[in-house]
Amino acid sequence: MNCPDARELLLEADAAELSCMVASEVSEHLEACDSCRALAARILQAQSTLAKELAGVQPRTPVDAALQSATVKAAAVRRKHSWWAAVPVAAAAGVAGLLLSGRGGPDLPGESWQGRPIVAVSGIDVEAPFGKDVVVFDIKDRPDVVVVWFFDKGDD
């Protein structure tokens, strides 16, 4: 598996795969590739951040359960010269799909970047306020409603 293929799959990989805790093609590639492993670490970190943020929103049920009610569609936002961090926050495999992504920024993930994220899922484009990350909830059976949620960047 090459890096572009692996990065496509990273968007939908679950935490176990990203952590190389299960045997899979993705895990195998991550063990051998430093740059993809760095991206995977970043995705895991973002998932953790989002989980904390959603808890702060005050759900009385676990974030995983909340996310399970949404449909996941992750799409990579490709830029002309670079792509850096496309971070799907799928708490459970194949369930909820969100995408955090950056416009511009470094060629490879792993650096701190405070740009304005932009996201494109289900045909919606949204630009987050400065310093905020964005999550788009594409709700199952509700194509007429899209929920966009901003949260502070880097609040671990």
Added chain:
Amino acid sequence: MQNIASRVAAISLAVGLLSCTRSPSLDTRTFELQYLEGGTAAQMIEPYVYGDRPEGNRGMISLAGNLITVRETPDNLDKIARVLEQYDKPSPMAQLRFKIIEADGAAQTDSAIADVESALRSLFRFRGYRLLAEAVLGGLEGSEVQQEAAGGDRRFGIRAHIQDIRGVGDSSTVRMEVGMWDITGRPLLETTVSVRTGQTVVLGSTQSRSSGPTLILAVQAELVNP
């Protein structure tokens, strides 16, 4: 015989040269613009107007109010007429319907936001949601509109800059900058988002507990002259 042949060849050559250097036949036509700005229209038709021909045969454009007069070959004038006919149309207009919703504001279901509330309940577990204020804004593509939205004792400001309207009918998309602020002018939300007609985009932001209940802004877009 040979002499005659060479004369014929010379005459043919002369006729050929004359036809190559013959000046194009130019005509002048005035077009009345209904919606396009004169400058915009002139920019659009400029590629069809040849200003680099020799003196006396150059194409020209002149503007006077909403009239644009062009001197060009009949063929090019026809092309220009077709271009203007295609693009001299009213700008699309969008109507934006905003709802400001307070999360955790009520334990009961608010029927005024039933469609949005069910979606929010499937994602978050706030105790409840209630409609605080509504506003309807309309504007042409490129325009910026703002309005105060009041509900009960709460007042907000909403601003929308309609950047771009694409597509027709149900497949239209309105791209806009959206801003919301409270009565003190404190910004509550600022983003740029594209909204498909018929779709509701619900915008919310995590905020510190000290800044009060979470506010959510739902926006729907419709084309007024699709």
